[in-house]
Every structure is written in structure tokens, then in C-alpha cells.
Amino acid sequence: MPLLELACGLLIPFLGTTLGAACVFLLRQQLNRGIERALSGFAAGVMVAASVFSLIIPSMEASAEMGQLSFLPALVGFWAGTLFLLLLDHVIPHLHLRAAESEGPHTGLHRTTLLALAVTLHNIPEGMAVGVVFAGWVTGNATITLAAAMALSIGIALQNFPEGLIVSLPMRSECGRGRAFLLGMGSGVVEPFAALLTIALSSVIVPLLPYLLGFAAGAMMYVVVEELIPQMSEGEHSNIGVTFFAVGFTLMMALDVALG
Helix, strand or coil: CCHHHHHHHHHHHHHHHHHHHHHHHCCCCCCCHHHHHHHHHHHHHHHHHHHHHHHHHHHHHHCHHHHHHCCHHHHHHHHHHHHHHHHHHHHCCECCCCCCCCECCCCCCCHHHHHHHHHHHHHHHHHHHHHHHHHHHHCCCCCCCHHHHHHHHHHHHHHHHHHHHHHHHHHHHHHHHHHHHHHHHHHCCHHHHHHHHHHHCHHHHHHHHHHHHHHHHHHHHHHHHHHHHHHHHCCCCCCHHHHHHHHHHHHHHHHHHHHC
């Protein structure tokens, strides 16, 4: 197994989160609302394109022998991923940005911890997505190349940067720069661990790869619709979120096609 390529692929998304969180040391003020909308839209666009080009289409290509039913593993996996995130949304306490009340079970956890848990929650499917794709490459699946796996990893890192920034800055006033950075960075730690766990189970995953690609896509799309799109559309009407959604989508599409 080429360990260097694998390590780089798994750590690149975490680097994106870390760099975004580190902005608490550079920026003096909170982000302008328009910038937050733009960053949320960009992240949403990247995730939608990654779901389609890096996960759903490879899932159907890997099921080509099923003929007209080649969509079935992607469909089943997509619904499984959606329901899995819906379950996590109900059993893990978390707080979305600008929300007055936390979601999930009642808990005495501090607001900053709940904010970090919200980001951690939706980093799980991103880590699984990277892990599933790299597991397919490691096991020699013909539909997944190293370049395609790296394209997904870079795309996730690009959208992790604004996520790390958006979650860390609001916490700075409550717990200081150092802790805000650590909480923002820590929210991304789940990604390489989720990816490693997925790869460790690659012997089991290979027969289920088309389903798991669909699963990761469903989980990622849940995050987009449940969290990122509301963030980019919140408040007074503005087209900036939609514009940067298109930027993120086309950038991820270009990365996947050019490198894959």
C-alpha cells in the first residue's frame, strides 16, 4: 500500500480545517454577514459536486454490470446515508451557528462545545467519503484512480477551510483565541479517523463499495440541505450565497474531471 499518498490524502482535509481555524489569530473582527454567506455557499457547492462527480457517478459505474438497475446501489446507499445523519442529528447534542437552542438530547455542555459538536457531526460523512474513495483505490477498483481520490480530498479541504473559519471566529469572544482555534481544529480530527476506520474495513467494503459511495453522498447532501443552504440564505435576500455555490460546484467539478 502506498502509505505516503494515503497519508497525504487523509490529512489534506484536516489541514483545510486547521488553516481555517487558525484565522482566529489573524482576523480582528467577526466576519461580515455577506462573507459568511459566500463561504457557506462555496462549501455547499463543493459538497454537492463532490457527491455527484466523486461518489454517485462512480457508484453507478461500479454497478454497470446491473444494466438498467445500476442506479440501485447508489439509491439505497444515498437513503442509508441520509437516515444515518438524521439519526446522528437526534442523538448527538449540538448547536448550529446563530441558533438560540441546541438540538439533540438535553445536555449541560457549554455553548462553545455544542458549536464544535455541530461541525464535528457533519465532518463525519466527509471523512467517510474520503475513506471510501481511498479504500476503492487501495483495493484496485478500476473506477477509482489515485488522482480522483486526491481530487475529492482537495475538494473537501477547500470547503473545510471556510468551515473551520466560520466555527472558530464566533467562539473567540467566548473562550479566547487559543481555545477557539483548538475547538475548531479538533472538530476536523474526526475526518481522518473516520477515513482510517473505513479503509481498515476495506476487505469488507469492496463488495459494498457502490452502496458506500452512495451512503457518503447521502450523508453529505444531508449536511448541505440541513445546514449550509440555510446559512447561505439566512437574513435579507442576497444572491452572494448562490453565486459562490456555483463557484464551489464548478471548481469541484473541474478538479474531479481534470484530475480523475
